[in-house]
Amino acid sequence: MATGGTAGASGASAAPLPIPESSKAMGEPILNEGYGVPSEFEKHVKRRRSDVFVNKQNYSDWSMTPLHQQVGIVTPNGLFFERHHNGVSRIDPEKHRLVVHGLVERPLVFTINDLMRYPSVSRFHFMECSGNGLTDWREPKSMTVQQSHGLLSCAQWTGVPLAWLLDEAGVKPEGKWVVLEGGDGSGHLRSIPIEKIMDDALLAYGQNGEMLRAEQGYPIRAFLPGWEGNTCVKWLRRIKVVSEPIQIRGETARYTDPMPHGKWRQYSMVMECKSVITNPSGGMTLKGPGSYEVQGFAWSGNGKITNVDLTFDGGRTWREASLEEPVLNKCLTRFRYRWNWDGSPVKLASRAMDSTGYVQPTVEEIARVREIVGFVQHHNGIFPWSIDQDGEVRNAIA
Amino acid sequence: MATGGTAGASGASAAPLPIPESSKAMGEPILNEGYGVPSEFEKHVKRRRSDVFVNKQNYSDWSMTPLHQQVGIVTPNGLFFERHHNGVSRIDPEKHRLVVHGLVERPLVFTINDLMRYPSVSRFHFMECSGNGLTDWREPKSMTVQQSHGLLSCAQWTGVPLAWLLDEAGVKPEGKWVVLEGGDGSGHLRSIPIEKIMDDALLAYGQNGEMLRAEQGYPIRAFLPGWEGNTCVKWLRRIKVVSEPIQIRGETARYTDPMPHGKWRQYSMVMECKSVITNPSGGMTLKGPGSYEVQGFAWSGNGKITNVDLTFDGGRTWREASLEEPVLNKCLTRFRYRWNWDGSPVKLASRAMDSTGYVQPTVEEIARVREIVGFVQHHNGIFPWSIDQDGEVRNAIA
Numbered sequence: 195m196a197t198g199g200t201a202g203a204s205g206a207s208a209a210p211l212p213i214p215e216s217s218k219a220m221g222e223p224i225l226n227e228g229y230g231v232p233s234e235f236e237k238h239v240k241r242r243r244s245d246v247f248v249n250k251q252n253y254s255d256w257s258m259t260p261l262h263q264q265v266g267i268v269t270p271n272g273l274f275f276e277r278h279h280n281g282v283s284r285i286d287p288e289k290h291r292l293v294v295h296g297l298v299e300r301p302l303v304f305t306i307n308d309l310m311r312y313p314s315v316s317r318f319h320f321m322e323c324s325g326n327g328l329t330d331w332r333e334p335k336s337m338t339v340q341q342s343h344g345l346l347s348c349a350q351w352t353g354v355p356l357a358w359l360l361d362e363a364g365v366k367p368e369g370k371w372v373v374l375e376g377g378d379g380s381g382h383l384r385s386i387p388i389e390k391i392m393d394d395a396l397l398a399y400g401q402n403g404e405m406l407r408a409e410q411g412y413p414i415r416a417f418l419p420g421w422e423g424n425t426c427v428k429w430l431r432r433i434k435v436v437s438e439p440i441q442i443r444g445e446t447a448r449y450t451d452p453m454p455h456g457k458w459r460q461y462s463m464v465m466e467c468k469s470v471i472t473n474p475s476g477g478m479t480l481k482g483p484g485s486y487e488v489q490g491f492a493w494s495g496n497g498k499i500t501n502v503d504l505t506f507d508g509g510r511t512w513r514e515a516s517l518e519e520p521v522l523n524k525c526l527t528r529f530r531y532r533w534n535w536d537g538s539p540v541k542l543a544s545r546a547m548d549s550t551g552y553v554q555p556t557v558e559e560i561a562r563v564r565e566i567v568g569f570v571q572h573h574n575g576i577f578p579w580s581i582d583q584d585g586e587v588r589n590a591i592a
Numbered sequence: 593m594a595t596g597g598t599a600g601a602s603g604a605s606a607a608p609l610p611i612p613e614s615s616k617a618m619g620e621p622i623l624n625e626g627y628g629v630p631s632e633f634e635k636h637v638k639r640r641r642s643d644v645f646v647n648k649q650n651y652s653d654w655s656m657t658p659l660h661q662q663v664g665i666v667t668p669n670g671l672f673f674e675r676h677h678n679g680v681s682r683i684d685p686e687k688h689r690l691v692v693h694g695l696v697e698r699p700l701v702f703t704i705n706d707l708m709r710y711p712s713v714s715r716f717h718f719m720e721c722s723g724n725g726l727t728d729w730r731e732p733k734s735m736t737v738q739q740s741h742g743l744l745s746c747a748q749w750t751g752v753p754l755a756w757l758l759d760e761a762g763v764k765p766e767g768k769w770v771v772l773e774g775g776d777g778s779g780h781l782r783s784i785p786i787e788k789i790m791d792d793a794l795l796a797y798g799q800n801g802e803m804l805r806a807e808q809g810y811p812i813r814a815f816l817p818g819w820e821g822n823t824c825v826k827w828l829r830r831i832k833v834v835s836e837p838i839q840i841r842g843e844t845a846r847y848t849d850p851m852p853h854g855k856w857r858q859y860s861m862v863m864e865c866k867s868v869i870t871n872p873s874g875g876m877t878l879k880g881p882g883s884y885e886v887q888g889f890a891w892s893g894n895g896k897i898t899n900v901d902l903t904f905d906g907g908r909t910w911r912e913a914s915l916e917e918p919v920l921n922k923c924l925t926r927f928r929y930r931w932n933w934d935g936s937p938v939k940l941a942s943r944a945m946d947s948t949g950y951v952q953p954t955v956e957e958i959a960r961v962r963e964i965v966g967f968v969q970h971h972n973g974i975f976p977w978s979i980d981q982d983g984e985v986r987n988a989i990a
Contacts, residue, residue, distance in 0.1 A: 211691055214683070216775045216827065221679025222806075223650035227638050229630060229670040233810040235685055236803050240625050252621035265750035265798035266714035268666060272627040273802065281619025285612070287633055293609055313885035313930060316664035316916060352663035377614045400663035402800070404671065405634050408620075412631040429614065487711040518714060520918045532711060 258344025299364030352400030385439035420495025480585030656742025697762030750798030783837035818893025878983030
């Protein structure tokens with residue numbers, strides 16, 4: 195990451211350029227038909243299941259995106275994070291049906307072919323699990339940003355606005371909430387306020403230019419821009435319009451936030467403004483003093499990112515990072531800052547602000563209004579890394 | 593693609609909803625580590641080598657993107673088009689070197705690690721082969737849009753602006769062109785005006801969030817936004833600053849355009865404004881009269897797309913399509929138009945305009961200023977499809 199001067203380069207000698215072996219040989223044959231895969235030299239770049247929770251079964255777990263190895267804002271589909279409650283359902287699109295019923299004038303049943311014939315939209319949005327970061331509130335558990343923040347990815351989603359389907363079914367005046375149910379063995383479902391459904395929710399079938407992967411809910415899933423991943427119900431089979439939330443276990447025992455005085459907050463489904471530095475980040479080692487480009491991601495479920503500030507002294511002073519275009523609504527935004535490291539220990543962190551004026555809080559600020567006990571969801575606190583005199587980067591949450 | 597009403601849906605019966613098998617079973621186990629692949633039900637979506645040129649060797653050929661199956665503007669890396677002159681080079685990044693020399697003050701040699709330490713940029717841009725469409729100037733040869741336009745893809749590219757490296761090397765006043773040379777067995781190379789290099793050319797190592805695939809020049813390639821694909825030299829090993837183009841075979845016998853009176857045009861490297869309808873397109877069959885969303889791509893190597901007009905009567909009248917945001921510089925733009933087909937034969941086509949005011953021409957207009965003989969490069973003509981009374985869509989170029 196060193197910048198400027200000839201820090202990264204060596205002067206060419208006057209000797210003739212050596213001819214590499216690749217220039218003297220035929221390449222590998224071109225495949226006649228096929229779907230490409232990454233270079234054999236990039237096999238270390240992969241999703242990983244949590245190393246913090248040791249999980250010995252293969253049906254309910256997280257697979258995390260290597261954010262420190264991602265360039266740009268688009269997460270490749272092969273590296274998109276996953277959260278499963280019951281493994282990966284394999285659904286034949288020819289057999290799958292989607293039902294819209296409940297408090298509607300005209301119940302409807304759709305085949306996938308029906309849905310593919312509708313007009314569609316494509317939009318870039320991040321997706322984040324509500325549990326992203328839940329191991330690292332008060333003390334450092336995660337070694338890397340893949341472990342601490344890797345339940346976060348970003349894609350261009352394609353599908354049909356759910357509002358169009360509900361308008362076609364005709365929502366009755368008493369229909370105020372919508373239950374989304376998946377066709378997986380866990381029967382995962384969530385109650386969603388109808389305002390969100392009618393605002394910008396999608397029935398998504400495409401992701402980054404192609405049909406959804408099985409792990410992402412093939413052939414169809416809900417996609418609620420900026421809302422926690424578990425509301426974006428995969429393998430969607432049922433949309434039921436109801437008058438109030440159905441209070442299933444996932445809405446009472448899970449996906450709630452502990453609050454002061456023994457209360458619990460329900461239906462906190464927006465992922466609020468957040469950011470993290472990905473380069474440098476935990477597990478990396480800086481190769482001596484010099485010029486570095488600090489990079490990271492900022493995102494907000496409430497709008498666009500307007501500012502990212504960086505601190506290199508544990509929060510005493512802040513400097514403004516630059517935001518890379520395009521800066522899109524409810525989408526990852528990459529920030530960059532050219533920094534000169536003098537070789538002494540530092541504690542660095544990022545702080546994002548979104549278009550509503552909301553500023554990413556510290557953990558201390560969150561703890562003043564919520565109760566941080568155990569593995570709490572919705573951790574959008576400022577996240578520091580420390581760099582010691584040897585250049586080693588470590589999780590510095592405390 | 594039928595829209596509106598309940599054209600695509602059937603009323604739900606009062607019977608209980610059937611429970612699908614997937615809801616009663618465990619899913620597939622979650623992989624512990626790995627890189628995902630598309631659903632098993634999507635194996636028909638793939639790059640294909642040209643069916644128009646029958647090519648029996650495996651080292652010099654085209655693999656085309658299925659544009660009619662792409663959603664959004666990002667082409668998945670696994671479906672990105674390819675053009676090889678000597679197969680796919682497999683290069684170990686630890687061993688690869690990039691040299692900057694010639695008319696510079698300080699010749700430089702870079703390792704890949706050196707280059708990765710520089711600040712970088714990420715930008716969405718299309719890439720198109722100069723030969724895209726060369727089989728279909730005067731008569732229909734291609735059956736599908738994958739064959740006629742599939743040497744076109746789009747990605748977010750990440751890398752170091754070449755201007756930064758050349759500034760570091762110090763270009764001498766007499767340095768006016770730059771030779772880019774690849775490390776493949778064909779020794780592919782091109783002369784590029786230094787103005788383009790200093791304007792927006794990248795030394796790219798990332799594509800759609802991850803490192804380049806081997807087929808795209810891993811570990812590094814040149815990327816010249818909006819310029820023909822062959823100038824974006826893969827497996828880049830040498831950047832030589834020179835005073836004038838070196839006139840190698842690829843610039844005299846190839847990559848030139850025949851002009852009237854026996855002349856040939858050299859160095860026509862910009863891909864000019866162009867568009868094509870991808871849905872419906874050749875090989876599809878419309879399922880009867882009704883409402884359809886017509887979709888396609890527009891792009892320009894000279895700037896942003898400002899307008900796309902559609903004709904359904906062979907060019908007599910035109911209607912304005914909507915452009916999907918974000919509309920980006922030198923990037924694919926998706927256009928959409930809701931159209932009601934009355935079931936009678938039609939001839940439809942799209943016509944794009946870019947931010948310079950340039951309007952995509954007809955083949956007839958191109959033929960007035962250039963000589964169209966044989967397999968001519970740089971076909972950006974308006975491209976019509978016909979739909980007959982049975983709904984069958986065919987290539988209608990003539």
